[in-house]
Amino acid sequence: MHPAYSVILFTTASGAGYGLLALLGLVGFNHGPASSLIFGLTAMVIALGLITIGLLSSTFHLGHPERAWRAFSQWRSSWLSREGVAAVLTYLPALLFAATWLNIIHAPGWIGPLGLITAAMCAVTVFCTAKIYSALKTIRAWNHPLTVPVYLAFALASGGTLLTAIATIFDRFQIFQVILTGAALLVLIALKFFYWRGIDSAERTHTMAAATGLGAGVRQWEVPHTSENYIMKEMGFAVARKHAVKLRGTVFLFLFITLLALAVCLISPWLSLLAAPAILFAAVLERWLFFAEAQHVVSLYYGTEKA
Amino acid sequence: MTSLPTPQPNQKKLGLVIDLDTCVGCQACVTSCKEWNTQGYSAPLNDSDSYGADPSGVWLNRVHGYEVKEEGRDDTRVVHFPRSCLHCETPACVTVCPTGASYKRAEDGIVLVNPDTCIGCKLCSWACPYGAREYDYSHGVMKKCTLCVDRIYNTNLEPEDRAPACVKACPTGARHFGDLGDPESDVSQLVKARDGFELLPEMNYKPVNKYLPPRKRRDAVTSAAIALPKGDGSAMDRLFSWADKFLSGKPAGTIASLQDMSDKLEG
Numbered sequence: 001m002h003p004a005y006s007v008i009l010f011t012t013a014s015g016a017g018y019g020l021l022a023l024l025g026l027v028g029f030n031h032g033p034a035s036s037l038i039f040g041l042t043a044m045v046i047a048l049g050l051i052t053i054g055l056l057s058s059t060f061h062l063g064h065p066e067r068a069w070r071a072f073s074q075w076r077s078s079w080l081s082r083e084g085v086a087a088v089l090t091y092l093p094a095l096l097f098a099a100t101w102l103n104i105i106h107a108p109g110w111i112g113p114l115g116l117i118t119a120a121m122c123a124v125t126v127f128c129t130a131k132i133y134s135a136l137k138t139i140r141a142w143n144h145p146l147t148v149p150v151y152l153a154f155a156l157a158s159g160g161t162l163l164t165a166i167a168t169i170f171d172r173f174q175i176f177q178v179i180l181t182g183a184a185l186l187v188l189i190a191l192k193f194f195y196w197r198g199i200d201s202a203e204r205t206h207t208m209a210a211a212t213g214l215g216a217g218v219r220q221w222e223v224p225h226t227s228e229n230y231i232m233k234e235m236g237f238a239v240a241r242k243h244a245v246k247l248r249g250t251v252f253l254f255l256f257i258t259l260l261a262l263a264v265c266l267i268s269p270w271l272s273l274l275a276a277p278a279i280l281f282a283a284v285l286e287r288w289l290f291f292a293e294a295q296h297v298v299s300l301y302y303g304t305e306k307a
Numbered sequence: 308m309t310s311l312p313t314p315q316p317n318q319k320k321l322g323l324v325i326d327l328d329t330c331v332g333c334q335a336c337v338t339s340c341k342e343w344n345t346q347g348y349s350a351p352l353n354d355s356d357s358y359g360a361d362p363s364g365v366w367l368n369r370v371h372g373y374e375v376k377e378e379g380r381d382d383t384r385v386v387h388f389p390r391s392c393l394h395c396e397t398p399a400c401v402t403v404c405p406t407g408a409s410y411k412r413a414e415d416g417i418v419l420v421n422p423d424t425c426i427g428c429k430l431c432s433w434a435c436p437y438g439a440r441e442y443d444y445s446h447g448v449m450k451k452c453t454l455c456v457d458r459i460y461n462t463n464l465e466p467e468d469r470a471p472a473c474v475k476a477c478p479t480g481a482r483h484f485g486d487l488g489d490p491e492s493d494v495s496q497l498v499k500a501r502d503g504f505e506l507l508p509e510m511n512y513k514p515v516n517k518y519l520p521p522r523k524r525r526d527a528v529t530s531a532a533i534a535l536p537k538g539d540g541s542a543m544d545r546l547f548s549w550a551d552k553f554l555s556g557k558p559a560g561t562i563a564s565l566q567d568m569s570d571k572l573e574g
Binding site: 073077079214218225296 | 309310311327337361362363364365366369370371372373374375376377378383385386388390399401402403404405406407408424425426427428429430432433434435436437438441442443444446447448504505506507508509510518520521
C-alpha cells in the first residue's frame with residue numbers, strides 16, 4: 001500500500017497525543033489537581049496539539065477536505081466514521097478535564113471522573129483508528145489480530161515517553177512514569193515481534209487462480225494499460241518489501257534505544273529527552289512499514305501469484 | 308446510507324455475465340465505457356498527460372491478458388479478462404464509506420458513488436479486492452462502474468439500447484446484461500449452462516457479475532480446419548497445381564510436402 005505521509009503523521013502524532021492525554025487523565029484521577037499550572041498546561045497543550053495536528057493532517061489526503069464533516073454520519077457501518085466521531089467527542093471531556101485539573105474551573109471533585117472518561121475516550125479513539133485498517137479483509141497484513149494491540153501499545157508507549165520527558169523538564173520526574181512506559185515498551189516490542197512473525201508465516205490463501213478463475217496454470221501475459229493506473233500507484237507499492245528486514249531491525253533498534261534511555265533515566269532523568277525523539281522516530285518508521293509492507297489482494301490481477 | 312439494504316424476496320440483482328471464451332480482447336468495451344461515462348453519471352472521466360510520457364486516467368473497465376496452461380498440455384493459450392465492478396451483494400466498499408456517498412441501491416443492487424458527497428478518502432478502493440474503483444485525482448472523488456444506470460432505465464433511448472455501453476459495444480457477444488437474481492433470466496440460464504463462476508468466492512463479497520470459463524479446446528476440429536485440402540485429381544485441381552508450380556518456380560513435390568506439414572499444425 002502507498003504510504004501517504006499525511007496518514008503516517010496522523011496515526012503517529014495522534015497516537016502519541018492520545019497516549020499522553022490518557023496518562024494525564026490517569027494522573028489527574030490519581031493525584032487530583034495538577035502539581036503546577038505551567039507543567040499541566042504545557043503537557044495538555046502538547047497532547048491536544050499532537051491530536052489536533054494529526055487529525056488535521058488526516059484531512060490533507062482527502063480529495064475534498066471541505067466535506068470532511070460528512071464523515072461523522074456513517075458510524076453504524078464505518079470504522080473511519082466511528083473514528084471521526086470518537087476523536088471529536090474526546091475533546092469534550094478532555095477540555096473539561098483540562099479546565100478542572102488546571103483549576104481554571106474550580107471543581108476538584110470532577111477531576112477524577114473527567115480524567116477517567118478522557119483516558120477511556122482516548123483508548124476508544126485509537127482503537128477505532130486501528131480498526132479502520134484491521135477490518136479490511138483485502139489486506140492480509142492489516143487484517144491481523146495484533147494490529148489493534150500494536151496501535152494501542154504504541155500510543156501508550158509514545159505517550160508515556162513524552163510524559164516522562166515533559167515531567168523531567170518541569171522537575172516532576174517520577175519513577176512510576178519510567179516503570180509504566182518501560183512496561184508498555186516491552187509489551188510493544190513483544191507484540192511487534194509476534195506481529196511480524198505472524199504476517200511472515202501466515203499462509204497466503206488468495207491466489208491468482210481464484211482471482212481469475214482460470215486455474216493453477218494462469219500467469220500474467222499483458223497488463224491492461226501502458227502506464228501505472230491508480231490501482232497500481234495506490235496498492236502496488238513494493239519498495240519496503242525489498243528492505244523489510246533492515247527497516248524492521250531499525251524499528252527494534254530505536255525501541256531498544258528508547259528503553260535503554262528510560263532505564264538510564266533512573267540515574268539521570270534528563271536522558272528521557274533522548275527517549276522521546278527515539279520512540280517518535282521508531283513510530284514513524286514502523287507506521288511507514290505498516291503501509292509499505294502491506295500487500296493488497298488486487299495485486300493478484302497484476303501478476304502476483306499469492307496474496 | 309452505507310449500511311447495506313436488506314435483501315427482499317426475489318431481489319433484483321442487475322449485473323453482467325462475461326464470457327472468457329469469446330472475449331477477443333479488442334478493448335471495445337473499455338473505450339465505449341469511457342465514451343459513455345465521460346459524459347454521463349460519472350462525468351467527466353479525466354485523463355492527464357494523455358499524449359505525454361506518463362499518461363494516466365480514470366477507466367471503469369480494464370481488460371487484462373492472462374496466459375493459461377492447462378493440465379496435461381505443453382502449450383498455453385491467451386485468455387482476455389475484462390475487469391470491472393462486480394456489484395457485490397455484500398460489498399465492503401459500501402460499508403467502509405464514512406459519508407454515505409458509496410451506496411448499494413435497494414431496488415436493483417447497483418453499487419454507486421454520489422460524487423457530490425464523496426470526500427475522496429479512498430478507503431472504499433482499499434476495501435475492494437477487485438480493483439474496481441479508480442480515484443479521479445483531478446476531481447478528488449472516487450469513480451466506478453455504474454452499470455450504465457443512466458442508460459438502462461433511459462426512456463430517451465430505444466428499448467434495444469437500454470443496456471450498458473460495454474455490452475452494446477462488444478463485437479463478439481461476450482458480455483451479457485440482465486437480472487441475476489431471477490433464476491429464469493437469460494443470464495442466469497447462461498451461467499447455469501456454462502458453469503459460470505465468481506471471482507475470489509472465498510472473500511464472501513458475493514459478486515453479482517459472473518464469468519464463463521473458456522471452453523475446452525477442440526484440437527481435432529481446429530487442426531482439420533487449418534489443414535490444406537487434399538487434391539482430388541480433377542481437371543481444375545491439376546490446373547491449379549500447374550499454376551502453383553509455374554508461379555512458384557520450384558520443382559514439383561513442394562506442394563505435397565506442404566500438405567504433409569499441415570498434419571503437424573495444431574489449433
